[in-house]
Amino acid sequence: MLNSPAHPPRVLGVIPARLASTRLPRKMLLDIAGEPMLAWVYRAARACTVLDSVLIATDSAEIMALAQRYGFPAVFTPEDCASGTDRVRAVAQAIPSDIYVNIQGDEPLLRPEHLQALLEPMLTPREDGQVVEVSTLATPCPPEQFDSPSAVKVVCARDGRALYFSRSPVPYDRDGLGQGVPPLKHLGLYAFRRDMLERFTTLPPSRLEATEKLEQLRLLEHGIDIWVAQTPFDSRGVDTEEDRQAVEAILYAKAAAAAGVAQP
Known part of the structure; x- marks a missing residue:
């Protein structure tokens, strides 16, 4: 059961997360550059100031445990959700918001700028009305x-x-x-x-x-x-082990660049 917050967000980011992925099992929990993939996604989403709130929507006790360990807001959603969009809808039925953002949980290269661009058409009045x-x-x-x-x-x-x-x-x-x-x-x-x-x-x-x-x-x-x-x-989603390794290399390279470490 989901609890509605006292002050509903105007723009709510939802990260649908399940373990039953086909091509790369349990990928939401996979370690990428020292962190679970889901942690990379949540932190990038939360860094976007256009989102009033971000939460993880899952049917997995393991993902819920990870969220609690990291202090990420998370809610249980039904197991029979056919897609990530259906999981976002399950959240919407309990938590009111004007706009819901479906954030893929297998995109560890997500940036706040992605979400800002995504929401600009919805938050900027159009000249044609x-x-x-x-x-x-x-x-x-x-x-x-x-x-x-x-x-x-x-x-x-x-x-x-x-x-x-x-x-x-x-x-x-x-x-x-x-x-x-x-x-x-x-x-x-x-x-x-x-x-x-x-x-x-x-x-x-x-x-x-x-x-x-x-x-x-x-x-x-x-x-x-x-x-x-x-x-x-x-960006690059993670669907295979090859994807995971490629994304990990990118994240390590970014970390090294931020620290001023020369790459070989």
Whole structure:
């Protein structure tokens, strides 16, 4: 059972965290550069001043124990949540907020700047009067990742609305001149207004979603706009041991640079 705080936050960051990952078992608890992966994510999220509060949502007693050991706010959510978004919705049903941010727990390279950019479309009134109900984030796609199905690409309209997300290399540069639309890599952060979060999780899964295995396509196929903010800061999720080692190397390098230690 979740308890509603005395002063509900306007912007609540939620980190869905479960142990039953398929490709990298128990990855939320894995040590990366001397800290559990979840600790890196929580601390980066908490450093973002735009978020009023951040909590971990889990169905795991082990993750709850880790949160308590580190002093991170955490709540139990039902075991049958089908996705991280459903876990965020479980939090929303008990803790009122205007905006809920779904923060992936396997993104230890998360930066406060990611969250600031993500929330800007929702917190800045638009000149056309439209209210942004859902926002997400993208960054320039590195050339070596453009053909990779693991790197999700997004194509946007001029005003920033997402036109399509795909694991395929889009947009396709037919003439090979390199002068087309610069490709964007989608970063899996989402911000929802309360009513839209509830609506999203009650919509039936869509055909495009099932084909690409991309949950956000459910919104587009049902005619719901997703606004895409952009950031120059790339990230890398941890789904495999190779990912873990690569991210760990990056974090060690950052720590060394901050300490003024020369790299070999």
